[in-house]
Amino acid sequence: MSFQIPRLLPGLAVLLSLSLVATACADPATSTSEPEAQEAASTAEKPVDNASRLPDFTQIIQANQKAVVNISTTREVGGGGPQIPERFKGTPFERFFRRFFGGPDGGGQKREVSSLGSGFIVSSDGHIVTNAHVVKGASEIVVQLSDRRQLEAELLGTDRATDVALLKVDASGLPTVAWSSGDKLEVGDWVLAMGSPFGFEQSATAGIVSAKGRSIPGKAGSYVPFLQTDVAINPGSSGGPLFNLAGEVVGINAQIYSRSGGYMGLSFAIPTRMARDVVAEIKEHGEVRHGYLGVGVQRLNRELAQSMGLDKPRGGLIADVKPDSPAAEAGLQSGDIILAVDGEPVAKAGDIPPKIGRLDPGTEVTLTILRSEERIEKTVTLGSLAEARGGANGEAEPATALGMQLAPVPDQLRQQRSLPEQSGALVKGIEPGPARDAGIRPGDIILKFGDVRVKNPGTIDKLLDRVEEGARVPVLVQRKQQMLYVPLRIP
Template sequence: DDIHVQLSDRRELSAKLIGSDAPTDVALLKVDASDLPALQLGTSGVLKPGQWVVAIGSPFGFDHSVTAGIVSAVGRSSQIAGQQYVPFIQTDVAVNRGNSGGPLLDIDGKVVGINSQILSNTGGFMGVSFAIPIETAMRSVDQLKKQGYVSRGMLGVRIQDVSREVAQSLGLPSSSGALVFQVEPGSAAEKAGIQVQDVILAFNGQDVADSSQLPPLVGASDPGSKVALRIYRDGKERTVNVTVGAAPRSDADGSSTAQANDDAANPLGFAVDDLSADQRKALDLHADEGVVVTRITGKAARQLRSGDIILMVGKARVGSVAAFKKAAAAAKPGEPVMLLVRRGDTTQFLTVTPAKR
């Protein structure tokens, strides 16, 4: 599919997709043009709750709409599959369909984030919106520009928060840190000697207050780099040196090298992957419910987002990549197909229209 970029002066430019990254929902496009005005990039790391921020976007097709609000929190984790590497900025800025991808600005007019998603029971804005920190987005952009894909670090552990009762049981003085409940065989963590019931207190000198703070720190590390973990084990703090492993990457076409369904050429125009048992548990889904969207092409991008959970295609319930492919193959070119989609806490029907061959 052709990609076109419309500027504020109504010029329309053809764009080339350099690469995309599903976990951060970022794509890098190239246009042949000169003398284009550009916003300055700011620093999201200095944002504090209560600071004013501004969003610009095209909600419901109303171009160049500006809304304002304050930062509600920083470092928020997402419940959407695959986005655990993003420490989202939470704001109360009004964000609706069409704002996604627009800039979040500080009071100096510098870009501190990219508006990404909302939390809503109705599908509309309810006072909770999220933006990708600009440093996180630009890290993805830089790697897409250099190598066509984004590489991330991985420890190979499954973690949870430390409750007050768990802290008391382990003899921890506080309930901070990330409690390890599973170590993947052959992972970087196993090779370094990390054990179940270890509590990770700091990663490479940065304190870990809860389990949501660890994945972004690990993901931002280069595979093969050596880092120090400060852990709590058997009543004592100790330091463990780890050589960071490599997470399954998103290639230039957005597909995962791990277990992705790379057939984005299917009639519906988007690719999906199976949900893990942990993802299903977190989303309260049965074993035969749902697949996660990993890559979108063409007109389907108007309706879907990476991380959406597809529950039905037409009248067929889908709980695996195989079931999705079977349902997608039955779609007729040019005829709309209804999808039952779960996004955050909202479940709704959306439609996509397969391209005519």
């Protein structure tokens, strides 16, 4: 026995420990009753019902689907383009010119093309909202209602700066959507889009708001602080409504960011606050008036911000002040940093166009400027964006959908290049887009767009309305002393 005791002691210690633990667990003051234990075990075995936590979109769709419409447009394109020069006919170059100029002898052939989009009814007497690019250049606009009726629509007005258009059909007693009454949408909120992607009517997709106040350089609607979502949007969805969980319209689906032409996870909508104001102004005036400052601004990165005396990147750096613009008259200078507009802070350069654009021409604004690390304030009386685009000294819409920042040709450069007055548009900058793909470079002067002579940056903006999406337009540019044509694809 004396040899067995050492071997048994460890086992006895374990048994004693287990006994103590069992005794403590059986203490009536702290123990769980048998029914409660069974209930807890039963609950633990049940899977969590995640579906009950997801939003139910069915009621939103049922309440609003009759107010969402399909829009089809017809427009005439082609014709009037450059002719193939006689010296190239019968040579290997003839095929090249036919490819880009169209038609058997160049010049293109006039033809009618159709396109599809979406919209939604905002008044029972037939007012319908959509995107400006959906009805761009249309000779005929037809709205198909949910009951299959097809009505010809009148275009009351468009605003290219915000990409909003207002239509009117001859009808009454139509179902309508409700605009959101506030600006309470937050990143992470659920949203629902409705429209006609690829012509599939009454389609619905859902997702969340992934960012707010997003600017998209080089795109139509550069005056818009877009809502960014992960809702699936495709060609044909443009102009359709974006709903919150209360069934209110919080935006107009306008654009996707894509390298393939289809949805790749990012879509953008025009916020209701801006769209509603634009629609009201079109109803009242037939057009929308936007303020114009006359500066080119760029983003600040960390190094540039530190070099200019800022603790972090914020505001918009003025890279260029347009001659005879409101900014020039107020004494703004290249190198100034706009920190606030009427006391409202500017987080990034892309915030400035929407802040200025929503104000009427003639409005006085106070800009808080950082100049040589000193804060100063400048009062500016805004001009008119519409007048600036059309005037010889105006500033064209930055890049539109082509990816170019255009400006009037300075007098000194015009003399150096031997250009007549009121001719040409100077390429000040290039962003990723069709212009860069075509080989256009900063410093080029655009002289002809198709067969039309370019008088100023506003000429190109107007000509875009007449060109079919996906078409190639021959563009004559002057690069230093060299003249050359480049084929520019219209997105």
